Amino acid sequence: MNTKRYMIKDTNKGLLHTLDPNETGGLDSKKEAEVKILQLKERLAELQDILFAQKKHALLVILQGMDSSGKDGTVKHIFSGINPQGFIVTSFKKPSLEEEAHDFLWRVHQKTPPRGYIAAFNRSHYEDVLVPRVHGNLSKEDAKRRFRYIRQFEEMLVEEGTTVIKLFLHISKEKQLEKIQERLQDPKKHWKFDASDLQERGYWDDYQKYYEDVFKESSTEQAPWFWIPANHRWYRNYLALAIVVQTLEGLELSYPKLDTPTPDISELISPRH
């Protein structure tokens, strides 16, 4: 599958209206995707093992999207098969007082992956160029400045060995309502309901507009944004997984060789022992 076409390059105003959250890339059903998902998960586990052994590269996957767009579900599905020892996931909530007293990159920098690791950000520093803009607490000029810090920060991470990919989970406004209703009706999902989500839903158009600005300012060649049609969970999972796997394939990973000549251990394993 060609995931490249989901990379966000042209960033015109109104971009999000041209991207269909119902898209399924030609696949007809969940069933069709499931076999592919299994194969990709196996491959991901293999690649992560080499990444961890080699300790040369790191991978940072940033997940953003409107409330209920499926960030938690995506993390759960695509990374559930890998070795948790080499994986770090961080959910960035409303900043604490201590976090607010620092620059906005302070808390995210701490959670970047060391070489050998995969890290996922469930929300990220992009919240800091979205939420305060929607609510009128960040001027255009200050946002510009933050975008510059973001580009420089991500560029530094990339040059120092961390591959950065950014996934925008794209759902429709109708789908969001449906998912909020699910949360209210299903006792297993009650805990995910947050009354403030309803409030933020009122700012839907503003969020879409500022997301478009995010893509314009930060979808760089080194740290690109991908959009993920996310109305269908199964396609969302499949595509996100495929992007992660293809990104790792591109790293030319290989197990490190022994530094020393292979020692002769035949005596150790001889019957006399």
Next chain:
Amino acid sequence: MNTKRYMIKDTNKGLLHTLDPNETGGLDSKKEAEVKILQLKERLAELQDILFAQKKHALLVILQGMDSSGKDGTVKHIFSGINPQGFIVTSFKKPSLEEEAHDFLWRVHQKTPPRGYIAAFNRSHYEDVLVPRVHGNLSKEDAKRRFRYIRQFEEMLVEEGTTVIKLFLHISKEKQLEKIQERLQDPKKHWKFDASDLQERGYWDDYQKYYEDVFKESSTEQAPWFWIPANHRWYRNYLALAIVVQTLEGLELSYPKLDTPTPDISELISPRH
């Protein structure tokens, strides 16, 4: 006193040879400095109190210098009178395995001060453009890249509210030997002796050369380097303190006002209570 003239602006090769580590800025004796030091310390404590109350600015003081140049002593002397609750000092040693697996700014970013605080770095990210260069483990090109990250990082800190000053404690090679001998002879200073200091002393000229490169690449208007003649401890302390105080004076600090009108508490303190 005019501390501005210690700011490093012209950064020619051979710069350090033109700066006299024995200089005492016209002062004749330790005694003469002591009264001034006391006054400055009192003023520093006052300014820190306002900084802490206002929570608008932060100050980061980066200390660098050859082994035995007096970094520990400077921290101890200039900051011993302030409220420790608003002060953070971090000594950066040889990076741990975990630190090495991240970009070189990862560990220092974590230790930057929140608004309201003063932080001192005893050694810093500048070690990462000195030690590996001296020992041939960092190419000129990679060093250039790191300097770019440093400039961008410090610029971001400054724009986000942290004033950054960088102090280079400048001693002579003879003075270093004298201080190493002190450490060997005085039982109270034995613990400070490190055999590797003697080894690094062999690279004196290389360190001086790469320090000059540090100044050239990173003495910016926003985050300037100051050189501190450090052969005389008392002048070193006096000058470093004066630079810190003058920097804080430049911030136009003020205590925050009450948000609400002053409540009438006369009843609470009336004799009837």
